[in-house]
Amino acid sequence: xRRFLNFLYDGSAVLAATCMxxxxxxxxxxxxxxxLHFLISGIDAYAGYLMAGAGFxxxxxxLKRGEHIRVTLIANALKGRSKKSLEVLALFVGTLLxxxxxxxxxxxxxxxxxxxxxxxxxxATPLWIPQLTMAVGSLVMAIACADELVLEILGKRTxxxxxxxxxxx
Numbered sequence: 001x002r003r004f005l006n007f008l009y010d011g012s013a014v015l016a017a018t019c020m021x022x023x024x025x026x027x028x029x030x031x032x033x034x035x036l037h038f039l040i041s042g043i044d045a046y047a048g049y050l051m052a053g054a055g056f057x058x059x060x061x062x063l064k065r066g067e068h069i070r071v072t073l074i075a076n077a078l079k080g081r082s083k084k085s086l087e088v089l090a091l092f093v094g095t096l097l098x099x100x101x102x103x104x105x106x107x108x109x110x111x112x113x114x115x116x117x118x119x120x121x122x123x124a125t126p127l128w129i130p131q132l133t134m135a136v137g138s139l140v141m142a143i144a145c146a147d148e149l150v151l152e153i154l155g156k157r158t159x160x161x162x163x164x165x166x167x168x169x
Contacts, residue, residue, distance in 0.1 A: 005147055006064075012140045013061035019054035019133070023047055042123020049130035056137025060144035066159055084152070091149040098142040105135040 026047040033040045062068055075086055111117075113128035151157035 005143070008140060009061045009064050009144060012057045012059075012137065015133075016054045016057035016061070016137075019050045019057060023050040023054060026050060042119075042121055042125065045119055045121040045123045045125065049125070049133075052130065053133030053137070056134045057140070059137055059141040063141065063144050063148065087152050087157075088149070091145065091152055095142065095145040095149050098138065098145040102135070102138040102142040105131070105138045109135045 026043055029040055030043045030047065033043065075083060078086055109128045109131035112126070112131055117127045119125045119127055148157060
């Protein structure tokens, strides 16, 4: 099961990276089209869709790598059972919020598909397509939060520390 979950988180990160590369290409095409006086219809909208996709698809991988911003002022002051209880409570609330967000993101994409909702931009893209990245990313994030909660309850959770916060320049 652990191998599957890690594959899921890593696969989501690969999709996020793919969205970022595609976003770069879209922005470069947009710049080139303005300079060379030709029009690529809807390129700005596609860049926005790719940016949202990159953000949502990277959520779970970022959580599992310990790169989300954490306010640890209270947690660092606590020891033993108090600290574990606070971690479990925080992870429970985070899992609940992530699950609600995933549910409503999936529901939004489904409703957009059912109602044939299209973008108001000149690209006229069916909105369920870009909303699908939000739904998938939030679902994988909910799974990652639940995974962290179970690991914390079982006492098997390791919190990776990002080296970024330790740099003083």
